[in-house]
Amino acid sequence: MTVQLAMHGRGSVPIHATDSERFAAHTAALDPAACRWLQSSGFNGAPDTFALLPAPDGNVSAVWAGVHAAAHPWALAALPKALPSGRYHLGSAGLALDATAAAFSWELGSYGFDLYKASKREPARLLLPPGATAQRGLLMATAIASTRDLVNTPAEHMGPAELAQAVKLVARQQGATFKQIVGDKLLAAGFPAIHAVGRAATRAPRLIELNWGRPKDPLLVIVGKGVCFDSGGLDIKGADGMRLMKKDMGGAANALGLAQMVMALGLPVRLQLLIPAVENAIAGNAYRPGDVFKTRAGLHIEIGNTDAEGRVVLCDALAYGAEGRPALMIDLATLTGAARVALGAQLPALFCRRMELARALVDRGLALHDPLWHLPLWKGYHAGIESDIADLVNTGRNALAGAISAALFLEDFVPADLDWLHIDLFAWNDTARPGRPVGGEGQTLRTLLDYLERRFAPAGGAV
Numbered sequence: 233m234t235v236q237l238a239m240h241g242r243g244s245v246p247i248h249a250t251d252s253e254r255f256a257a258h259t260a261a262l263d264p265a266a267c268r269w270l271q272s273s274g275f276n277g278a279p280d281t282f283a284l285l286p287a288p289d290g291n292v293s294a295v296w297a298g299v300h301a302a303a304h305p306w307a308l309a310a311l312p313k314a315l316p317s318g319r320y321h322l323g324s325a326g327l328a329l330d331a332t333a334a335a336f337s338w339e340l341g342s343y344g345f346d347l348y349k350a351s352k353r354e355p356a357r358l359l360l361p362p363g364a365t366a367q368r369g370l371l372m373a374t375a376i377a378s379t380r381d382l383v384n385t386p387a388e389h390m391g392p393a394e395l396a397q398a399v400k401l402v403a404r405q406q407g408a409t410f411k412q413i414v415g416d417k418l419l420a421a422g423f424p425a426i427h428a429v430g431r432a433a434t435r436a437p438r439l440i441e442l443n444w445g446r447p448k449d450p451l452l453v454i455v456g457k458g459v460c461f462d463s464g465g466l467d468i469k470g471a472d473g474m475r476l477m478k479k480d481m482g483g484a485a486n487a488l489g490l491a492q493m494v495m496a497l498g499l500p501v502r503l504q505l506l507i508p509a510v511e512n513a514i515a516g517n518a519y520r521p522g523d524v525f526k527t528r529a530g531l532h533i534e535i536g537n538t539d540a541e542g543r544v545v546l547c548d549a550l551a552y553g554a555e556g557r558p559a560l561m562i563d564l565a566t567l568t569g570a571a572r573v574a575l576g577a578q579l580p581a582l583f584c585r586r587m588e589l590a591r592a593l594v595d596r597g598l599a600l601h602d603p604l605w606h607l608p609l610w611k612g613y614h615a616g617i618e619s620d621i622a623d624l625v626n627t628g629r630n631a632l633a634g635a636i637s638a639a640l641f642l643e644d645f646v647p648a649d650l651d652w653l654h655i656d657l658f659a660w661n662d663t664a665r666p667g668r669p670v671g672g673e674g675q676t677l678r679t680l681l682d683y684l685e686r687r688f689a690p691a692g693g694a695v
Contacts, residue, residue, distance in 0.1 A: 501559075540627050
């Protein structure tokens with residue numbers, strides 16, 4: 233970690249935060265030479281910029297950093313890889329930064345996926361006074377960094393078995409129980425849809441399950457789509473469409489990241505994490521367009537296209553999660569290109585049966601700078617996923633409203649009286665921003681955590 237919870241020691245350099253509006257007031261007490269230096273460097277407190285103040289001996293005496301706001305989650309994200317290597321602490325001039333935001337932004341500003349390529353330099357380090365608020369920032373940053381690592385790892389090294397090992401490691405760390413149902417045992421256990429999608433791969437499909445918490449607490453079920461690589465199956469993708477399909481388990485990675493936060497922060501819930509993990513491959517026994525399968529819920533689904541496999545594996549997992557009658561069920565999935573066409577990479581699509589909850593979540597996401605956007609479960613489109621020979625077909629009649637059609641398909645496997653959130657996300661940054669390099673990403677996790685704390689632990693936030 234590049235954030236250390238310790239009082240600043242000898243040799244650490246202060247970082248003074250400011251913004252464009254209050255820059256003049258914050259620097260009014262500086263000596264004239266320092267003011268001239270900041271002026272000549274062009275620094276004016278703009279977000280994600282900084283200036284170094286020199287000491288007489290040629291070292292850095294202080295850093296002035298421009299931020300959006302004192303509690304902005306990415307306040308210091310531009311600094312760790314840009315400042316000279318060394319140790320820094322938060323100074324007393326300027327804005328008093330929120331410790332959670334400081335720890336979170338600095339830690340993720342230091343992030344780099346270095347499994348195969350070493351970093352060019354060590355990021356600068358930040359010393360923060362010990363406390364629950366800073367620890368909270370680190371816990372969230374750690375979960376999101378782990379999510380990024382899982383998504384960034386190539387499919388060669390992140391298949392269904394490796395994904396299961398990642399869940400098992402988190403279970404061991406948090407005192408949770410872990411189990412998995414693998415290969416043909418899925419059929420005997422009542423998960424035929426998961427088996428159908430993954431049966432052609434040399435790496436066996438599986439349902440991964442983690443359980444944590446006290447029996448008396450309300451049940452929270454989190455489901456994540458774990459398609460570790462998606463060739464499209466017999467309806468094979470083109471080269472461009474297949475290039476990033478290592479990230480098609482991004483829903484599972486995000487689900488695990490959210491579960492990690494829930495457990496690390498000790499929310500008063502009984503957590504069940506479910507990840508159907510498969511590789512959608514091509515072989516003589518691959519599932520085919522036109523095939524019909526009976527799902528765990530008893531509904532028969534026709535396969536309109538083998539590249540719409542995510543909703544097929546999720547339907548068995550959702551039906552299983554619903555059997556426990558949870559207080560809330562959340563699924564996260566890199567489900568449709570249609571959601572990306574509508575909303576782009578930065579806005580996950582939210583589907584929710586309760587309009588007031590959907591609007592509240594959108595508002596919280598905007599406030600927390602962890603956005604998502606509401607799309608409707610429009611019943612008028614359900615006819616488009618009704619099959620002539622089965623209960624449902626896994627593709628709509630045309631390309632219109634593709635994300636809504638997929639959400640309606642999933643909704644049929646969630647009892648009408650259950651509280652359910654479906655989030656269709658990209659799990660990937662396609663452009664770099666401070667603290668958010670191009671690559672795998674944890675999306676909506678802080679917003680969902682905030683909602684879960686408000687719902688299940690109104691006094692929440694304690695580590």
